[in-house]
Amino acid sequence: MKTIRWFPLILALSATGLTAQTLTEVALPRYGINGNSTALRAPSAAWLTISGLQPNATYRYYVSGDTNVPTGTGAGNYFGINSVANNAGYIQGYTTQKGLGGSLLANDEFAMANRYSEFTTDASGSYSGWFALVPTGNNRFAVGNEVRFGLVFNDGAGGTSVAGNIYTTSTLLMLGPGTAEGANQATFLVGDSLGAPGETMVLLYDNVAGAGRPIWATWVEPDGIADVPSTLWHTNVTAGRWGAYVPNDLANGIRRVEYWDIGSLSLIAAVTDDDGVWTPIPEAPFLTANGDTRFNGGTTTLIGIIAPIPEPSAAALALLGLGVWGLRRKLVR
Known part of the structure; x- marks a missing residue:
């Protein structure tokens, strides 16, 4: 079986009740595609492990990409992916709008209103699973930009506001659809x-x-x-x-x-x-x-x-x- 290499990142967050989180890049792709054309968009998935959260807690979250330092709530659409399948399977839906105070992304929906997804940590306060970002026409995803893949989440106690965010150290290079070489x-x-x-x-x-x-x-x-x-x-x-x-x-x-x-x-x-x-x-x-x-x-x-x-x-x-x-x-x- 293939050996996965782990690339940890430790970020200190200022959110109330949160200690420093660690984000481990288990499988993070090297590239993403600019989403200026809605007809040509594609997801970039990643397998990440986040640690340092509250144990046995259910967090609301959404996926974002960001180029800013320090990072914020970022941009981009996303697919919600669960670690346990239900009637919709593992992949719960796709949304173009994100918000922790919105509704849970579920039932294989294509949403254009505020949605969030959920994950539940284990007894050590960690969660490992798959996430998926879809770059849009936002300037962060301009061709040639290096974009960090991240999660924006609540307090793990039903809160509807942002309590923290964490992003990868490694970046995805944004490409554009085309036939040229040497031009990303x-x-x-x-x-x-x-x-x-x-x-x-x-x-x-x-x-x-x-x-x-x-x-x-x-x-x-x-x-x-x-x-x-x-x-x-x-x-x-x-x-x-x-x-x-x-x-x-x-x-x-x-x-x-x-x-x-x-x-x-x-x-x-x-x-x-x-x-x-x-x-x-x-x-x-x-x-x-x-x-x-x-x-x-x-x-x-x-x-x-x-x-x-x-x-x-x-x-x-x-x-x-x-x-x-x-x-x-x-x-x-």
């Missing part, structure tokens, strides 16, 4: 897992070993939320597939794809390619790129690759539960 431009990539369950998290690397930070972090559709986060996404990222942007000057292309389970935070499987040229998805939008993840097509000539999820090992099945795996596989076929 990127091409949209669609991967076909050939049957991975919807809401399986995906990490993409430019090396077969999975060393360093991932290039992108995303998930397999369906997530149950219709028509989001963009036309480009919901048109091309269909059931069993995932979407990402790849920098046009990424010399190695994508050479490793990892599939992770949200609930158990465990690696299901990984698939690699030695030269970054994969078996292409045999459909019209992807034929020109021919599976080459170094192809510069922007959002007009897309890359489509087949990155099949292997059957999980016995150990993975023990973690995930064979019945759940079998049921969810049926849902995407």
Whole structure:
């Protein structure tokens, strides 16, 4: 199994009742995509661990990105992701407006009014899970900017105002859709897992070993939320597939794809390619790129690759539960 490298950040917060929090970057992507065009937006997911909170407390939060020092409430849209599935699965909804005094993001909704999400800490005051930011047209996400990924949260006791925020030390470089090299431009990539369950998290690397930070972090559709986060996404990222942007000057292309389970935070499987040229998805939008993840097509000539999820090992099945795996596989076929 892949060894995850942990990159801790300690920030002292001035909020009442809070001690210094630690944010650990378990899996933080290197890139995000500028959201000036609503039709071309895409999420950047991250696996983070926050510690130093109140034990066994339920916190309201939302996800933001910021370039300011000191950081504040930031900007950006987000997907709410739970660590325990309910009737909506793990991914609860997508919202363009955020507020701790609003309503809980739930039931696979696409919201355009104030929403927040929740997580519950353990007995030590820590929480580890997946989060997802969608950059917008806000100036913080201008092409070439380095954006810190963060959480804005309440007091853990039902409060409706901001009690604190915490951001990563590492940053996401903002790219723009386009075909040029050397200009922070990127091409949209669609991967076909050939049957991975919807809401399986995906990490993409430019090396077969999975060393360093991932290039992108995303998930397999369906997530149950219709028509989001963009036309480009919901048109091309269909059931069993995932979407990402790849920098046009990424010399190695994508050479490793990892599939992770949200609930158990465990690696299901990984698939690699030695030269970054994969078996292409045999459909019209992807034929020109021919599976080459170094192809510069922007959002007009897309890359489509087949990155099949292997059957999980016995150990993975023990973690995930064979019945759940079998049921969810049926849902995407």
